[in-house]
Amino acid sequence: MFDVAIIGGGVVGGMIARTLSAYNLHICILEKERDVAMGATKANSAIVHAGFDAKEGSLKARLNVRGSEMMEQVTRELGVKYRRNGSLVIGFNGEDKKHLEELLVRGNENGVKGLRLLDRDEVQALEPNISESVTCALHAPTGAIVCPYELCIAAIGNAMDNGAALYRDFAVSSIKRTENGYEISRYNGETVFARYIVNAAGVFADEIARMAGDFSFSIHPRRGEYVLLDKECGGTVSHTIFRTPSKMGKGILVSPTVDNNLLLGPTSVDMEDKEEKETTAEGLALVMREASENLKIPVPFGKSITSFCGLRAVGNTGDFIINVHDGRFVNVAGIESPGLSASPAIAEYVLGLLTKHGLCLEKKADYNPIREPKHAFREASIEEKNAIIEKDPTYGRIICRCEQVTEGEILDAIRSNPTALDIDGVKRRTRSGMGRCQGGFCGPYVMELLAREYGTSMECVTKMGGGSVMVVGKTKGDLS
Amino acid sequence: MKKDLVIIGGGPAGMSAAIAAYEAGVRDMLILERDGALGGILQQCIHNGFGLHKFGEELTGPEYAWRYEKQVKELGIPYKLCTMVLSVSEDKVITATNPQDGVFEIEAKAIILAMGCRERPKGALNIAGERPAGIYSAGMAQKLVNMMGYMPGKDVVILGSGDIGLIMARRMTLEGAKVHAVCELMPYSGGLARNIEQCLNDFGIPLKLSHTVVKIHGKERLSGVTIAKVDERRRPIEGTEEYIPCDTLLLSVGLIPENELSKTAGVSLDRMTNGAVVDQDRETEIPGIFSCGNVLHVHDLVDYVSEEAEIAGLGAAAYIAGEEKKEISVFLRTDGKIRYTVPQRITAEKDVRVYFRVADVYRDVTVKVSCDGGTVLSKKKQKLAPGEMECVTVPASALEDGRELYFEVEGA
Numbered sequence: 049m050f051d052v053a054i055i056g057g058g059v060v061g062g063m064i065a066r067t068l069s070a071y072n073l074h075i076c077i078l079e080k081e082r083d084v085a086m087g088a089t090k091a092n093s094a095i096v097h098a099g100f101d102a103k104e105g106s107l108k109a110r111l112n113v114r115g116s117e118m119m120e121q122v123t124r125e126l127g128v129k130y131r132r133n134g135s136l137v138i139g140f141n142g143e144d145k146k147h148l149e150e151l152l153v154r155g156n157e158n159g160v161k162g163l164r165l166l167d168r169d170e171v172q173a174l175e176p177n178i179s180e181s182v183t184c185a186l187h188a189p190t191g192a193i194v195c196p197y198e199l200c201i202a203a204i205g206n207a208m209d210n211g212a213a214l215y216r217d218f219a220v221s222s223i224k225r226t227e228n229g230y231e232i233s234r235y236n237g238e239t240v241f242a243r244y245i246v247n248a249a250g251v252f253a254d255e256i257a258r259m260a261g262d263f264s265f266s267i268h269p270r271r272g273e274y275v276l277l278d279k280e281c282g283g284t285v286s287h288t289i290f291r292t293p294s295k296m297g298k299g300i301l302v303s304p305t306v307d308n309n310l311l312l313g314p315t316s317v318d319m320e321d322k323e324e325k326e327t328t329a330e331g332l333a334l335v336m337r338e339a340s341e342n343l344k345i346p347v348p349f350g351k352s353i354t355s356f357c358g359l360r361a362v363g364n365t366g367d368f369i370i371n372v373h374d375g376r377f378v379n380v381a382g383i384e385s386p387g388l389s390a391s392p393a394i395a396e397y398v399l400g401l402l403t404k405h406g407l408c409l410e411k412k413a414d415y416n417p418i419r420e421p422k423h424a425f426r427e428a429s430i431e432e433k434n435a436i437i438e439k440d441p442t443y444g445r446i447i448c449r450c451e452q453v454t455e456g457e458i459l460d461a462i463r464s465n466p467t468a469l470d471i472d473g474v475k476r477r478t479r480s481g482m483g484r485c486q487g488g489f490c491g492p493y494v495m496e497l498l499a500r501e502y503g504t505s506m507e508c509v510t511k512m513g514g515g516s517v518m519v520v521g522k523t524k525g526d527l528s
Numbered sequence: 529m530k531k532d533l534v535i536i537g538g539g540p541a542g543m544s545a546a547i548a549a550y551e552a553g554v555r556d557m558l559i560l561e562r563d564g565a566l567g568g569i570l571q572q573c574i575h576n577g578f579g580l581h582k583f584g585e586e587l588t589g590p591e592y593a594w595r596y597e598k599q600v601k602e603l604g605i606p607y608k609l610c611t612m613v614l615s616v617s618e619d620k621v622i623t624a625t626n627p628q629d630g631v632f633e634i635e636a637k638a639i640i641l642a643m644g645c646r647e648r649p650k651g652a653l654n655i656a657g658e659r660p661a662g663i664y665s666a667g668m669a670q671k672l673v674n675m676m677g678y679m680p681g682k683d684v685v686i687l688g689s690g691d692i693g694l695i696m697a698r699r700m701t702l703e704g705a706k707v708h709a710v711c712e713l714m715p716y717s718g719g720l721a722r723n724i725e726q727c728l729n730d731f732g733i734p735l736k737l738s739h740t741v742v743k744i745h746g747k748e749r750l751s752g753v754t755i756a757k758v759d760e761r762r763r764p765i766e767g768t769e770e771y772i773p774c775d776t777l778l779l780s781v782g783l784i785p786e787n788e789l790s791k792t793a794g795v796s797l798d799r800m801t802n803g804a805v806v807d808q809d810r811e812t813e814i815p816g817i818f819s820c821g822n823v824l825h826v827h828d829l830v831d832y833v834s835e836e837a838e839i840a841g842l843g844a845a846a847y848i849a850g851e852e853k854k855e856i857s858v859f860l861r862t863d864g865k866i867r868y869t870v871p872q873r874i875t876a877e878k879d880v881r882v883y884f885r886v887a888d889v890y891r892d893v894t895v896k897v898s899c900d901g902g903t904v905l906s907k908k909k910q911k912l913a914p915g916e917m918e919c920v921t922v923p924a925s926a927l928e929d930g931r932e933l934y935f936e937v938e939g940a
Binding site: 327437519520 | 562610612614623625626627628629630631633646647649654656657658659660661664665667668671672673675676677678679680681682703704747748749764775788
């Protein structure tokens with residue numbers, strides 16, 4: 049019997065799990081995919097918003113500003129890269145300027161610190177590559193960037209190090225109320241019992257809520273497509289550049305990432321299918337067109353290394369849907385933007401709701417909030433590196449050339465919580481295969497390491513579980 | 529550690545440069561190779577056709593590489609394997625790492641950059657659709673099949689008709705897979721004519737020119753691709769889409785010289801070659817740093833790589849010996865139909881072989897080199913194609929300080 053079962057291993061579920069793991073509680077994360085961070089967490093804008101967007105008084109506004117304040121410490125404890133690069137919302141005309149003035153008022157109201165309107169010259173001085181058609185901008189110095197899946201993996205890893213259990217491939221198929229909690233089943237019949245449930249199931253949160261008898265809200269997916277450019281392009285802008293929001297949404301942003309790539313996107317298209325994550329020719333064309341309008345220099349699309357698509361979980365209320373159903377079932381739904389930014393604050397808020405509804409909290413004596421930074425080796429000095437290599441020579445062997453990832457780091461990703469099971473899992477944890485050759489060189493070596501560590505054949509190594517095998521058999525073998 | 533000469537890369541370019549430098553008297557030298565063996569990409573090129581120019585024989589890749597590896601070993605040229613160079617500084621300090629030595633630095637008098645090239649990945653193409661398993665660069669598939677003994681799939685479509693793609697079309701067929709088509713965006717192939725004949729035509733594999741992949745299907749493993757014809761501006765033509773069920777898509781859509789280290793050293797690069805700007809000795813604009821092989825510009829034949837690397841090896845030896853270059857500066861310009869030349873500038877008064885590639889297919893044309901309106905040389909060509917490297921020799925008599933040589937295709 050678990051005290052709390054968290055359904056959904058995204059950044060929201062992960063942050064909640066980590067927060068709960070500080071107490072003497074039995075907790076588990078039920079993730080329908082084979083790995084964590086597989087939904088909206090994997091494919092979003094990677095921004096810690098300052099908090100001037102959301103309507104005054106809304107949960108979004110409150111939790112965004114609070115989350116943004118907490119993020120620096122959380123990322124430091126979890127060893128996750130975080131950069132407070134500031135953001136600029138750019139305007140092209142008088143109408144935009146009026147809108148930015150409204151945002152400034154709203155931001156001040158929300159408690160965002162340091163907001164300032166800039167004129168054309170100030171914008172150019174701050175960002176020399178910005179389009180000369182830009183006449184004004186709102187500067188938010190507290191805006192920051194973080195890698196969302198790195199944050200999620202670290203939060204869940206830290207929760208697991210502190211005793212939380214992770215169930216993978218656990219797609220919940222039914223939830224039954226029992227005398228003192230819930231019986232949660234998956235399709236193959238396996239069952240988990242828990243006193244409380246936290247529903248952090250992203251685009252599927254409405255379906256999970258319905259299983260527990262809560263029909264009060266609905267979620268629909270909104271597609272966002274992105275293009276990622278080579279590390280050489282990360283210096284194109286230093287701030288995150290937003291366009292003035294319009295009825296059509298926030299528009300295409302241009303931002304450096306913490307790993308110094310340049311990220312362009314997202315598009316914004318309401319969808320019906322919660323599984324369809326295809327990129328489209330039209331979407332990618334729109335990203336390129338709008339990104340080009342923001343800059344005075346040509347966007348180096350020739351340096352694009354990948355494109356991807358994410359589905360944001362949009363609720364029907366316009367705000368985050370965080371409430372308690374039936375005394376023991378906490379919905380954490382409709383966590384669209386600024387969900388990543390708000391995630392540490394959401395966890396804090398959910399903790400409050402759970403205690404209010406009878407969950408007893410007692411600090412864990414041996415709780416350790418610290419997780420060793422996984423990128424530490426890359427950033428270490430020569431002497432520090434040599435000390436590590438002397439103990440473990442696998443750190444002297446580079447597997448991924450483009451991102452300079454060593455065998456030691458890959459083995460660590462395969463061995464430490466939450467363990468990487470496949471090529472994409474290794475990629476998200478180490479950046480091996482995430483560089484400019486996109487795994488062309490390191491792919492076969494990573495396959496060998498996975499096969500060796502799990503004691504399987506090469507034919508069993510997958511890109512992302514299921515039928516995503518990398519090879520179908522031996523040469524001169526039977527292919528029929 | 530200090531060395532007269534460090535060669536980064538132990539493939540055909542690095543080995544050939546090392547041997548040439550040794551024969552010119554350099555002894556205090558070291559080859560750094562990131563892989564577990566010398567030979568570079570030739571190790572996985574088990575087909576024949578290497579060495580026709582150099583040895584007058586048809587060798588396989590490993591056989592060709594062995595001729596050089598044997599010499600390196602006989603001469604006792606030192607090398608370190610499994611050693612990755614992390615950076616090169618402008619003052620020629622190399623930082624490298626391997627499991628035995630850890631991270632270490634070498635101060636070099638001269639450096640030869642011979643890191644080769646890599647394949648353009650799918651991401652660079654921004655093809656719409658899912659992102660399933662089953663999409664590989666042709667080179668990665670070649671490694672899986674030839675080095676590791678595994679089949680990436682059994683129903684194959686190949687995008688791009690670069691030489692590795694053509695070679696892999698044949699290789700996959702020989703291993704029992706069905707190659708349904710090779711799609712090429714351009715109206716001509718980027719590969720060698722002989723490879724189209726021997727790898728596609730001989731096996732009845734269709735080459736679809738002016739075609740591209742517009743959509744990728746399949747959630748976990750690739751289930752098919754949609755291909756379409758493209759117009760003159762390379763945009764897909766609506767209504768020409770065709771769905772091909774397949775479990776494997778191989779990409780052979782171009783090679784990119786791997787100049788990340790050259791950039792850390794501050795070597796200036798040529799926008800057309802994506803390699804360093806060099807003189808006739810393959811010396812970059814940083815004195816003492818040389819570049820050769822596919823890291824300098826992508827070659828079609830390894831024989832030319834070896835030839836070029838010897839030039840760089842001799843150049844480095846002369847630099848180490850302190851030989852002064854005759855101070856002239858001649859720049860080579862092109863008309864766009866000729867995409868680039870290597871070298872891009874000449875600093876010595878001697879006959880210089882200039883290599884070049886063209887931007888399109890041209891028939892019955894003249895390659896002309898002129899200077900201040902006067903023709904230096906002209907050469908009739910029946911056919912020029914982007915896939916085939918060409919060369920002319922510029923005579924010493926045409927070289928004079930401050931001149932500019934203009935390379936053009938006439939009659940196209």
